[in-house]
Amino acid sequence: MNRGTGGGAVAAGFSLLFFSFLFGPLIIMVITAFNSSSFPRITPWECFTTEWFAVLFANDRLMSGLLNSLVIAVSVVAIAVPIGLAGALALSELSSRLRAVLYTVLITPILIPGVVLGISTIVFWGALGRGVGAEYGSFFFDGMFLTLAGQVTFISAYAMLVFLARLQRFDPILTEAALDLGATPGQAFRKILLPFLGPAIGSATFLTFLASFENYNTTVFTILSGNTFTTALASKVRHGTDPSLSALAVIIIGVTLIGAIVHEAHTRRKEVLRTGIARRSRIYGNPVLKTLVHPLTVFLILAGIAGLATWQGTRHDASVCKQQVLDDKRARQQELLEEQRRKMQEQQKTTAPVSAPAGAAGKANPSPFGGAFSPNGLTPGREEPAPADAPAKANPSPFGGAFNPNGLKPSQ
Amino acid sequence: MPGGNPSGIHQAFPQSVQPFFESVMATKDIVLDHVSIRFGAYTAVDNAHLVIKGGEFFSFLGPSGCGKTTLLRCISGFSDPTEGRVLIGGQDMKGIGPNKRPTALIFQNLALFPLMSVSDNIAFPLEVRGVGRKDRRKRADELLEMIALPGVGDKKVHELSGGQRQRVAIARALAVEPDILLLDEPLSALDLKLRHHMRTELRTIQQQVGLTFIYITHDQGEALTMSDRVAVMNAGVIEQVDPPESIYNRPKTSFVASFVGESNAIEGKVASQAETLVSIETPLGRLQGQAAGGRQYKAGDDCILFIRPEQLSIGDGLPNAVTANWVKEEFEGNSRQLFLEANGVPLRLSRVNLGGTADTRSGAVVPVGFAPDQAIVLPHGVLAGA
Amino acid sequence: MQALQTAFKQIAGKHGLGAATFVGVAVLIWVIFLIALPQIAMLDYSFRFNLPASDVGGPQDVYTLDNYAYFFQGNDGTVNTLDIGILVRTLIAAVFVTCIDILLCYPIAFILAHSATGVAARMMVIGLIVPFWVNEILRAFAFRVLFGATGLINGVGMSIGLWDQPVDFIRADVALYSGLTYAYILLMVFPIFNAVEALDRNQIEAARDMGASWWRVHWRVVLPVAKSGIASGATMVFMLTAGALAAPQILGGPSSLWFTQLIYQWFNESANWQRGSAYAVILLIVCISFVMMLMRVFKVSIGEIGR
Numbered sequence A: 001m002n003r004g005t006g007g008g009a010v011a012a013g014f015s016l017l018f019f020s021f022l023f024g025p026l027i028i029m030v031i032t033a034f035n036s037s038s039f040p041r042i043t044p045w046e047c048f049t050t051e052w053f054a055v056l057f058a059n060d061r062l063m064s065g066l067l068n069s070l071v072i073a074v075s076v077v078a079i080a081v082p083i084g085l086a087g088a089l090a091l092s093e094l095s096s097r098l099r100a101v102l103y104t105v106l107i108t109p110i111l112i113p114g115v116v117l118g119i120s121t122i123v124f125w126g127a128l129g130r131g132v133g134a135e136y137g138s139f140f141f142d143g144m145f146l147t148l149a150g151q152v153t154f155i156s157a158y159a160m161l162v163f164l165a166r167l168q169r170f171d172p173i174l175t176e177a178a179l180d181l182g183a184t185p186g187q188a189f190r191k192i193l194l195p196f197l198g199p200a201i202g203s204a205t206f207l208t209f210l211a212s213f214e215n216y217n218t219t220v221f222t223i224l225s226g227n228t229f230t231t232a233l234a235s236k237v238r239h240g241t242d243p244s245l246s247a248l249a250v251i252i253i254g255v256t257l258i259g260a261i262v263h264e265a266h267t268r269r270k271e272v273l274r275t276g277i278a279r280r281s282r283i284y285g286n287p288v289l290k291t292l293v294h295p296l297t298v299f300l301i302l303a304g305i306a307g308l309a310t311w312q313g314t315r316h317d318a319s320v321c322k323q324q325v326l327d328d329k330r331a332r333q334q335e336l337l338e339e340q341r342r343k344m345q346e347q348q349k350t351t352a353p354v355s356a357p358a359g360a361a362g363k364a365n366p367s368p369f370g371g372a373f374s375p376n377g378l379t380p381g382r383e384e385p386a387p388a389d390a391p392a393k394a395n396p397s398p399f400g401g402a403f404n405p406n407g408l409k410p411s412q
Numbered sequence B: 001m002p003g004g005n006p007s008g009i010h011q012a013f014p015q016s017v018q019p020f021f022e023s024v025m026a027t028k029d030i031v032l033d034h035v036s037i038r039f040g041a042y043t044a045v046d047n048a049h050l051v052i053k054g055g056e057f058f059s060f061l062g063p064s065g066c067g068k069t070t071l072l073r074c075i076s077g078f079s080d081p082t083e084g085r086v087l088i089g090g091q092d093m094k095g096i097g098p099n100k101r102p103t104a105l106i107f108q109n110l111a112l113f114p115l116m117s118v119s120d121n122i123a124f125p126l127e128v129r130g131v132g133r134k135d136r137r138k139r140a141d142e143l144l145e146m147i148a149l150p151g152v153g154d155k156k157v158h159e160l161s162g163g164q165r166q167r168v169a170i171a172r173a174l175a176v177e178p179d180i181l182l183l184d185e186p187l188s189a190l191d192l193k194l195r196h197h198m199r200t201e202l203r204t205i206q207q208q209v210g211l212t213f214i215y216i217t218h219d220q221g222e223a224l225t226m227s228d229r230v231a232v233m234n235a236g237v238i239e240q241v242d243p244p245e246s247i248y249n250r251p252k253t254s255f256v257a258s259f260v261g262e263s264n265a266i267e268g269k270v271a272s273q274a275e276t277l278v279s280i281e282t283p284l285g286r287l288q289g290q291a292a293g294g295r296q297y298k299a300g301d302d303c304i305l306f307i308r309p310e311q312l313s314i315g316d317g318l319p320n321a322v323t324a325n326w327v328k329e330e331f332e333g334n335s336r337q338l339f340l341e342a343n344g345v346p347l348r349l350s351r352v353n354l355g356g357t358a359d360t361r362s363g364a365v366v367p368v369g370f371a372p373d374q375a376i377v378l379p380h381g382v383l384a385g386a
Numbered sequence C: 001m002q003a004l005q006t007a008f009k010q011i012a013g014k015h016g017l018g019a020a021t022f023v024g025v026a027v028l029i030w031v032i033f034l035i036a037l038p039q040i041a042m043l044d045y046s047f048r049f050n051l052p053a054s055d056v057g058g059p060q061d062v063y064t065l066d067n068y069a070y071f072f073q074g075n076d077g078t079v080n081t082l083d084i085g086i087l088v089r090t091l092i093a094a095v096f097v098t099c100i101d102i103l104l105c106y107p108i109a110f111i112l113a114h115s116a117t118g119v120a121a122r123m124m125v126i127g128l129i130v131p132f133w134v135n136e137i138l139r140a141f142a143f144r145v146l147f148g149a150t151g152l153i154n155g156v157g158m159s160i161g162l163w164d165q166p167v168d169f170i171r172a173d174v175a176l177y178s179g180l181t182y183a184y185i186l187l188m189v190f191p192i193f194n195a196v197e198a199l200d201r202n203q204i205e206a207a208r209d210m211g212a213s214w215w216r217v218h219w220r221v222v223l224p225v226a227k228s229g230i231a232s233g234a235t236m237v238f239m240l241t242a243g244a245l246a247a248p249q250i251l252g253g254p255s256s257l258w259f260t261q262l263i264y265q266w267f268n269e270s271a272n273w274q275r276g277s278a279y280a281v282i283l284l285i286v287c288i289s290f291v292m293m294l295m296r297v298f299k300v301s302i303g304e305i306g307r
């Protein structure tokens, strides 16, 4: 933080609050994945468990949606990235008036509400299909194709923005130099411009993949009766939630963090190598440390830690959980009884929210369990590692040949 | 010669070398045949008409924005002239792209490919011509040897110093084995010392490889030291084409006289002319100078008399005596610049520093004068920087 | 057409015929089949009756204003306060969320651009991006976990005695607004960051040096520069919020619908695509005119969006 520009302490405090807002909900969600309570929550902490991962992998709808999502995302990348590149190239060559018009046209898909895009896509292809007398089973009425069309419409514009930003930094003189040195225009394009755009192709691929995988607003219309991962997720959230979604969040956040750390290692390495301070740097000057901070090593280490922690956690888990079940059996039964009662009261409360006793029940809630749960819930040894080891615990082995969803089926 | 009359240009070429070029290099001549280049209504190059001989080091000198780059891009094939023709070796270049012309351009910012190694940069012209990897590498090494940078082939471009990049750009251009090397202010990004050094180096390389160099600059020092001939441009018009000495000593227009080197410009009207000696009526009284190029003036013509600062002297009883007021003196190391003023006309006088002390005649009156045969009288016209 | 031809030739001359053909074909397909025709088809559809498949193309298949009339008048000819109310509420809520995002993101963008350095800045950028790699649905779900009747806030609030019965944050739309505010933060931070970054730090320091208070520095020096970024970010956030579907479905209270949910119902529950299309057209037109109006007021052009 710097003096004079923003007021150091205020800036730091605000940043802290801001990032708590960003990460707080995610961290809480991650923690709920390990609570055995059937509703995702922290405060009445019941029992440390990994069973929600099993529930997650056993959800067929989600898993088949995942496959659809991957197929769609890969296809969207394959189409939207070239289209975005074409759009960016066209914009960079047009005269300024035409350029403004085309830019407006190509950028509108980003601004049009996704819902509208989805609707217009199914309406248009449906009408076209009927117009050419296509069968009902043909691609005009196929959810996968329609989703592809709908998503490409606006995701191409994301890719285009990435390419435009990169193209702005391209010196067109380089192309001229290549031509002057005897290259054909095609050669200049392939050997000079495309390599320059390389990093942008990478980030556009990543961005379009993520945008496609995450998309809900358009997809929920275009997928018709089918499911993608996101639409399956949404319908699950809408019709009753359980912590298996938190378990999913644990996996996604874990993968994301590993990705972010590896990416960071990669950029640092590149920067150090580029600026040529490698030889002077203590880390990069030392061959052992140098290998250690290589992105691949970082990845392997993180993946290894994740795997090891999973394996350990599992072994540990099985015994501990059993032990716990035995130890807490009595307490648990009582707890279940009380919970049932409370649930009934809660139900009453929701059906008749004005009813007075609800207040009493609500009040009663924390006090009797408060004592019982606080040692449990606050046991740091159990709870704290949860977020830190998130990627590791994402795949506890009883439920997991981990990354192989098929391997999980028998356990259900 | 197609179109026009380039004989004047031939005369201006050093007599001793001329026959040699005519016989050996004639096929590599570049002819600008009444070339005009317009952007909409704006004329960037106006009726350029000249012949550049094969093997010559030819410079275009002019202030920034006068159309030099535009003309060079036209020669290298990035644009076609709006009017007129560009001929190389007698062949009209119209419609022939930059990759098909026997020219290689060195760009103002060098345009080295940042993602390629030095070797790959130099070998790029060979790569696009389908030369195999091994031969490319060999040729790149040869060229690196030639520009005295052996062993840097595997470095990235950004790891080189400014001067080294400069030489790599030249090597890359030479890898095509062009007949003509076009250079667009290639030294402008370098610091002063390196710039001076590279002048000599460029000239050496040119003599070594024997190619035609067409060199563009706004720096008269570069143009005058390296070139066989210089074309001075202003606002799209080529004002004079001559060897450096003639450009400096015998400017043909008021622009050239004021742009190349320092000059005192004194405006006036012609009073009379005897042979080449012209008398003119000026605010400083009646002064005499040489009519440039044997031009004949009528009494009453508007004209300007140019006299170089180093040709003004202090003293009584000199020809063209003028009484001036002392304004200030600047010390420039090897010389002292005296700034004077006479009847509203600023005058500048330069004296070689021989170790004496500064004059401190603040406010004093200084008698100055100059020899009539060292002053040049030109018709009234635009001045550089005006 | 002439201009397009020139552009094509120019690209061919610079990048080769193959590249030019690729650019031309890709852009044409994109503009015609993915952008223009679907919107036109939807517009056409919104003027048609909801007929059984056998009647489509028959004599009854004529144009009608029915679907739009319904939005304004309902079935009985009185003003359709319900649907109009939902649209107005959606717009107001979207404006509200956009304003909150501006207030949250402007300081962060400024800190990121001018106060944070080195590692801190890098960590901030990563910290900004990483949460948005998590699925949109899961992010909304996280807010449900946070704000639910048995969620963390209620749990903590009640256990420390701030209130003694669960507050229904969902019904009060607190959860929805928080979730929407969260959802598009990234799209607000980076445009403002890009704009503010261009500002020379010396300018700020000079202003401070001359004794200006820090809020005056922002008002007079930083804000004018940030304006285009704010406009760009606000446009995106507003359009996305007004067009959001997932967050309202997951976090919205049972009694308050989002306009997109209305459209969703026409499609998926009433199977009336024509009316759904009409509602989609209404949403599109209202949102775009609203944004255009604001852009005129704040004097920014669409060309600045997405920079």
Ligand SMILES: Nc1ncnc2c1ncn2[C@@H]1O[C@H](COP(=O)(O)OP(=O)(O)O)[C@@H](O)[C@H]1O
Residues within 6 Å of the ligand: B039, B042, B044, B062, B063, B064, B065, B066, B067, B068, B069, B070, B071
């Ligand atoms: N493509 C173009 N379109 C319009 N005007 C141009 C173009 N290229 C150059 N000009 C104008 O032509 C004039 C000469 O430019 P240039 O040849 O680059 O000058 P310089 O002598 O500095 O190299 C300038 O005034 C410039 O603005």
Ligand SMILES: [Mg+2]
Residues within 6 Å of the ligand: B068, B069, B108, B184, B185
């Ligand atoms: Mg130039």
